[in-house]
Amino acid sequence: MTTFKDLQVDSRLVAQLTTERIETPSKIQEAAIPVALEGKDVIAQSQTGTGKTLAYLIPMLQRIQPDLKQLQGLILAPTQELAMQIFREADNYGQTMGITVQSLIGGAASKRQLEKLKLHPQLIVGTPGRVLEMIRNRKVKMHEVRTITVDEVDQMFKLGAAGDTEAIFKTALRDRQLLFFSATMPAEVRDIADAWMREPVEIGIETDQKTSATIEHYYFETEERNKIDTLRRIVRLYKPKSAIVFVNDIASIAEWVAKLQYLGLSVEPLYGEADKQERANVLRRFREGQVQLLLATDVAARGLDIKELPMVINFDLPISSEHYVHRVGRTGRMGHQGMAISISTPREQFIIEKFNRQLGIHITPQAMYDGKVLSRESEDRPVRKPVAKPTHKSTTARAASKPTVQTAGNQKNSKSKLSRDKDRKNAGAPKWLKAKTDPK
Structure with missing residues (x-):
């Protein structure tokens, strides 16, 4: 050696x-x-x-x-x-x-x-x-x-x-x-x-391996309007000690920060246009663990070395494979394990495929359902069936003693309410998972 x-x-x-x-x-x-x-x-x-x-x-x-x-x-x-x-x-x-x-x-x-x-x-x-x-x-x-x-x-x-x-x-x-x-x-x-x-x-x-071998690459597919909620769920499920979240449009950073803070996430922006002292203070708080998420553009976070950073999240997909390399390179440094997660829309699937091809990596599709992360590549996609909650004895007795008359009107209202509840619960689920849970 x-x-x-x-x-x-x-x-x-x-x-x-x-x-x-x-x-x-x-x-x-x-x-x-x-x-x-x-x-x-x-x-x-x-x-x-x-x-x-x-x-x-x-x-x-x-x-x-x-x-x-x-x-x-x-x-x-x-x-x-x-x-x-x-x-x-x-x-x-x-x-x-x-x-x-x-x-x-x-x-x-x-x-x-x-x-x-x-x-x-x-x-x-x-x-x-x-x-x-x-x-x-x-x-x-x-x-x-x-x-x-x-x-x-x-x-x-x-x-x-x-x-x-x-x-x-x-x-x-x-x-x-x-x-x-x-x-x-x-x-x-x-x-x-x-x-x-x-x-x-x-x-x-290692010119043929442009990203560190210690980085795991994943992506979650969602509609544009659900990206903020998808980011929130990713942070809640993975619970990273810290993560850099990359966006492409600097004009939207303040809006995203406000929305994420409203959802209870610890996040601060790294503006390229901010003065030197302000940027230094944000980075210090992030390094010291006072802030969990750092929302930044490629320019603002270029070359940052945060020791043992566990995760990088692409809120917006990078504009090229070179930008992907530099973004995910913030994690998995010097032999440490890292995770790179991208949030993409169905229309951006070709970009994920392009990164796989140009960088010689495999960005694995993932999905979230019922508080768990599921691999979309798995042939056996486990879906937990809802278990009926036990009804309290006194409640059962009262229900049994009080007959219910079902009319055509309240049957229709009951069905529509059930349908609305189901749609609400499945709003964030991917299409293949919705198909699994639909009754035949």
Whole structure:
């Protein structure tokens, strides 16, 4: 079994890894660390939750000279949350090496960041817009930068940060090292790599298995009008300690949160447009277990690492298989078990089939009935017959002593009431289950 020591990782970093209960490198770490330590450019593709952050952070820290009080490494991330997450990791491991790490993130007070720059950080973690602003204002000097890493590189360019990112590349030395990391690597990213990298080493880990093998995939089919109630029932039945619920339309988040809170669920939104402090507070409450559900869009939750998150729920199906990979990658990380549940309408069945085909996974159809989860793939679909409740003796006696005269009118009313009750109880049941319970 390969160890970090076998990969020529500095003993101080090995000790810190051991403190964090990380004993052996993951596949992406085993493949990327030696190559990055040699100073080569790298394009690394690996599914989410496999330890990509440490795969580039360890060699970056090890190549920095602590005695040289100048910026030597730069890590770029597409969102504020991901950048802060990386900064916490970098600062944690950097302290063991005597390396000063600083964050430069849009949305935060630039005055405070300028003050910290006077401490001469050797590694900066930031978002492209704020980093480029500081470079153009001559507050950040790139002439000693040896390595630039772009994390979640595919999303970086999709969010329109390609221009800022390439402008940052231009300010660095020609012989600097470039590292690209992501779970997916579309053609446009490879075009950028061809333009800026020198004979990059491509690392692909389990490219045919794009989602973690520790994730179970399920979906529940329902009508659009019943999606809120279906979500409520999923949470009540599975009782996840915490879960991220993904929606596509940011304009509807406030409405969904209000409805879910009205139903008694503990939920808060993660808005991409909210200020940095508000988003940080929501994430803190979610991590601390004060909130059960985090309602978010793809952009807001991009790259979030919530330790041992048990469940991800797609309230709205993602727009592509790539988005599905990134969403479900929030759970089942680093060998832990996870569950991905999607809520789909009958018209969206083809999307589920497309994900199965493109990702090489099997999203199992499920249904809820009588307080239980049933697999729709099972040939034997057990349906519990209602058991008549025992009638109290005195009630029976009174009923027996009081004859009832059934007229045509009250027979009709009785039947219609029974029919209404049955329709109400079966409203949320799938069609095949309704057919099972219909009298012949």
